[in-house]
Amino acid sequence: MNIKGFIILLVIITNMYAYQLEDKLKVAIVGKIAKFVQWNKPATKNFSITVLNTKNQFFKTLLEGKRVNSKPIKVIYINNINNLKDSDILYISQNSSQNLQSIFKAIKNKNILTISDIRGFAQRGGMIQLYTKNQKLKLRINVSNVKAQNLKIKSSLLRISTLVKENK
């Protein structure tokens, strides 16, 4: 192979694999988590994911229209928890870290799965926390909080997550 050919091959090879942007990967993971959770609420037309206090457009571009439990995903962005309508998943961004307790109060008994990357989220009343370890995203789940909202998580998800047993 001549030098030119080698360079072109290098360009092609280097275009084949990629690290993922953290924001994008988080959204993809949120989309996958839905498949491991059972909600206990009346059937709705869409599977709705509400995104609180962030403009992360990957929710829209990556998840909107994809299907969970045969229902198309609908993504709703809100800046205030009071604007929340019924939702299957509430993704709480780090911008809301100061308001967690009021958020939890607002969604109490609404059978909504809460996911966030806020530090200590799973211990502060949240259900599924995304955190990084060794440049990879990991899941931390507070099973008590999940059960308290009448949700069920499959054991296969629990097996690949770390669990917070006590809600402190």
Added chain:
Amino acid sequence: MKKFNYTFLTLASLLFSHFLYAEGSLSKDSLEDLLNEKIELKSQVGSRDTAKNYLDSSSAVDVITASQIESSGQTQLTDVLKYFIAGFNATTSSITDAKDHIVSFTLRGMSSDQILVLVNGKRVHTSAIFIENTGVLSSGTTHVDLNTIPVISIEKIEILRDGAAAQYGSDAISGVISITLKGQNSTNEITTHAGVRKEGDGSHYQLNSFVSIPLNYDGFFNISLSGDKQYQTQRAGVDRRVDPADLHTHVGLPESQTLAVVLNSEVVLENNIVLYMDTILNRRDTQSSAFYRILSTTRVQYADGFLPMMESQILDYSGTLGIKGSFIHNWQWSLSNTYGYNSFDYNSKDTMNYHLDPNSPTSFHLGKLIFIQNSTNFDLKKKLDNFTIAGGIEYRYENYQIKAGDPASYYEDTELDIKSGSQGYMGYTPEQKVDASRDNYALYLDTSYKNSKNLNAQVALRYEDYSDFGSTQDVKLSLGYKILPKLLLRTTLSTGFRAPSLAQSNYSHTSSALTKNDLTEEDELLQKGIFTVDNPVSQSLGAKALKPELSKHLTLGSVYQFTNKSSFMIDAFYIQVDDKIIISDKLAPITQEQIDIFAAYGVSTASYLTNAVNTQTFGIDIKLNNNYTFKGGATLNSILWYNYSKNEIINFNELLSEGRAVVIEKGQPGHSVKFLNEYTRGKFNYIVNLNGYSKFYQTLGDTAYKFGAILTVDLNINYKINKAFDISLGANNIFDAMPDKWDRSNEYLGYDGIIPYPSNSPVGPNGAYYYLNAKWKF
């Protein structure tokens, strides 16, 4: 047709490659696959904004992760940086007084004290050691002792290859090394290291442990312990002053033993307030030697000759205590205090003071150097839509002390007009004792704008007022613009400064050396000294008060991200430094007034610190980073990095000898290249690295001697026994490349002398090093 195919493939690849990893790919992966995906490396240094992909930074930034450090097999921080960073140089030297006891380092060919070091975002204090030997790298400086930070405690190292005084204040001229200690979610581990040089000497052992205790709300309390024992290497030539010629003096790595403890903790309170602290405690004892003193019939003690042994006890500790949180409208705040202490306790043994013969003590306390730095910071930050506004105030206090040695180490008989020091190193005298302090206030503002699509702009301003030389104002403008989704153009323009260190303003020391009198052809014990600028000796030579070094910086670069896993960086830089501080030449008195003053101080030559030269440094970094995953999961990570750095003296403010000018301009390799390759397949991990350095010069008097280019190869094979255990076998410089010997010789220094190798070689004279590492994760 073939040409068309190549062109078509290239264009198609370039244009559509970012779609290959678009949404579809992630959607098809399983959750487990997604949790195994690596996310982009983020950096924080050079900005008060939140951490972002280091490849998107408007300044040139490099990141070294804990995992890379582990794979490298390196056990000292200076070795880690030298291993990964082209243009980073670190040297050890022998028979260079206090310099024997610290590893000096440079970035992009500039001075050691022109690099700012941060730990967890806070300024690190420098060592108390003032390097007074003019023949070595970092002469005339005090710099950070990087090896006080054990590598097992490090989560990430960020290297900013840009001036950043407008953000961090003094010293950030050639760059910033920002170290993040291991924080939450770190794995407990115990590691061991054992190695030996090809020559069979220089054995090195290290035992480290890291334990992380999780606290509520993802808080943590981490403890790192490190014990290190380094035995000496011997690379001296035979001593031809004795008959028969034999090996008497020690040249090579000194013997040392180190114990280090690092604590790092964050306690997260119910209300999201975070209390944070870190502490680094390091104690290092080092033994080196001076030149062998040959037999003397006029001496009773050690009449057959003796080798003065130089011993140091270095105590270094630093600690930060802080609190951070956020209040109304998401304003983030942080209040912290960082205290740093370094002391250098200098002793000698197996030596004597000639004038006290036959009753001279044989061991001496030579004195103690102490540097203390305390910084208090209050920072505020607010993120608006596309803007981040950050600012703060800093108060810093510094103190430098020299404590005198034993009276016998600097014996003085005023009646007989005799001054004589202990052989090897003369103790600090009561006249040289100093306890000098200063403080400074700083006010800084850092704003950044990030258009979500392609524009990233930053303006940083800093005002600083020092109690000893007044105020400075610095500014930094940064701009990054993505002209294509994968192609970033970046540029920065900034001013900077480096305040004269307290040691540079207050250090003085005299030493005695047997020197042959040209007229009588007999040996005379002559005194030479380095004096503070306000000392009458310096004043008689025209010394002026030290001013800060002032700098101007321009960088222009580009990053092309083939993917987030493969990138090409090219960054050109230009740095102009005015009033660079160096030690003057050793000057003899000429006028009668000077002769009288020199006589009063008992010295025959003198030097002092001076803002002697204006310099310009320019160069380029070109870095290709490619991580490739083969079918079946094997990975190949490669970094090809070329650095070119050129120093030039624009003009002299004061007389400077030809030899000193050569050291500044050509004392370090202008070209360096790194080709790092790590291949992982199954349980095995293989590393093959090539390191190349171009020629450099060292001088004796005004004569410059060239030392040729050198290439070294490092190898490492790692085997994961199971999830918890792994072992690795490695070699640094496996083909035992050695620097050229001096192309001249006398009894002391040269190819046939006691010191055959140059002290400033980036490779050093110690040769191949073979090691075995073992690690247990739990």
